[in-house]
């Protein structure tokens with residue numbers, strides 16, 4: 001599978017390691033579907049080796065995903081993996097991928113799934129706990145399909161924090177964590193990308209009966225009281 005994924009990268013990247021097309025989510029989805037027709041269940045497949053219980057945590061920029069994940073970890077003992085944070089760590093490592101990722105994040109674009117899933121897989125493999133909260137992923141259909149194919153698993157549940165745009169803008173501009181993408185120009189681009197790409201993912205999990213839509217307006221504690229029952233209900237299941 002890794003060999004297949006490596007050969008895929010030559011389709012996605014030109015020799016300068018920049019995406020050939022930057023239309024969000026579109027440039028490599030077809031390639032993923034073509035190369036990964038069969039879900040990977042062989043040796044090295046995480047879902048075979050570990051008893052996984054995965055929750056994807058979705059929502060627009062500033063909707064409160066990270067804030068609520070911290071509370072879920074505290075109360076229900078999950079391991080929190082933020083896709084955005086892993087990408088920022090890759091930038092900080094000064095790797096070749098890091099330079100590509102930085103350019104994309106500054107422009108509010110979604111990084112090619114191959115890079116993001118590689119980082120998630122590494123973290124999941126090195127963690128004894130099989131209960132994962134995967135925050136900010138999948139951002140689009142390409143992300144979703146890549147995860148299924150490379151990790152060989154589907155989420156057990158999906159949280160979607162539903163928040164109006166004006167509130168998300170206000171929260172991000174007040175965040176003050178020194179992120180390169182926390183400025184009004186990049187936020188507008190991120191919101192555009194979010195609006196254009198999240199819906200098919202939400203719809204996919206909704207049809208599977210895995211989606212929990214949470215109203216993300218209110219205090220952090222009020223919102224957590226809406227989240228709590230989702231995890232309390234499945235506590236006995238894992």
Ligand SMILES: Nc1ncnc2c1ncn2[C@@H]1O[C@H](COP(=O)(O)OP(=O)(O)OP(=O)(O)O)[C@@H](O)[C@H]1O
Nearest residue numbers: 060061062063064065066067171172175218219220
């Ligand atoms: N319910 C809330 N009310 C007001 N502010 C909030 C609330 N929840 C989170 N915040 C604040 O809003 C900002 C964004 O929250 P957070 O970082 O959790 O969002 P996020 O969804 O992870 O965003 P991103 O996708 O950009 O990483 C933070 O400064 C956080 O402290």
Ligand SMILES: Nc1ccn([C@H]2C[C@H](O)[C@@H](COP(=O)(O)O)O2)c(=O)n1
Nearest residue numbers: 083084085087109110111136137139
């Ligand atoms: N699946 C993902 C998650 C994140 N990114 C990039 C693009 C985002 O704007 C940035 C920050 O993510 P956040 O911390 O807001 O979740 O990271 C991506 O390309 N793909």
Ligand SMILES: [Mg+2]
Nearest residue numbers: 065066082084
């Ligand atoms: Mg976050």
